[in-house]
Amino acid sequence: MAAVANEALDRAKVGIEDIALLVPHEANLEIIRDTGDVLGVAPGRVAISIDRYGNTSTASMPTALREAWDRGQVRRNDLVLFVTFGAGFNFGAAVLPMVGLPPPA
Numbered sequence: 001m002a003a004v005a006n007e008a009l010d011r012a013k014v015g016i017e018d019i020a021l022l023v024p025h026e027a028n029l030e031i032i033r034d035t036g037d038v039l040g041v042a043p044g045r046v047a048i049s050i051d052r053y054g055n056t057s058t059a060s061m062p063t064a065l066r067e068a069w070d071r072g073q074v075r076r077n078d079l080v081l082f083v084t085f086g087a088g089f090n091f092g093a094a095v096l097p098m099v100g101l102p103p104p105a
Contacts (some may be wrong), residue, residue, distance in 0.1 A: 001084075001085055005093045019081045021065075061082060079095055
C-alpha cells in the first residue's frame with residue numbers, strides 16, 4: 001500500500017507532510033501500522049476504526065473518515081490520502097481535498 005500511496009502523492013505533486021490524514025483500507029491493524037511507518041505518517045494522522053469494528057470491508061474507509069471528522073482529525077479543505085487494496089492484489093490510492101465535508105458545528 002505504501003508504494004501506491006507514494007505514487008498518488010507524486011501524481012498529486014504533494015508530499016506526505018501536506019497530508020492531514022491517511023485513510024487506509026483496514027484489513028488488519030498490522031498492515032495499517034506498517035503502511036503508516038513506511039510513509040512516515042505519525043500514528044495520530046492515521047484514521048483507524050478496525051480496533052472497534054473489526055474488518056468491515058468496503059465500509060472501513062468511510063467509517064474511519066467519519067470518525068476522524070468527528071474527532072477533529074480532519075477539517076474542511078484538508079488533503080487526505082486514501083489507499084486501499086483488494087482481492088487479486090489490486091491497489092488504489094487517491095489524494096483528495098475534503099471540500100465536501102460539512103462546516104464545523
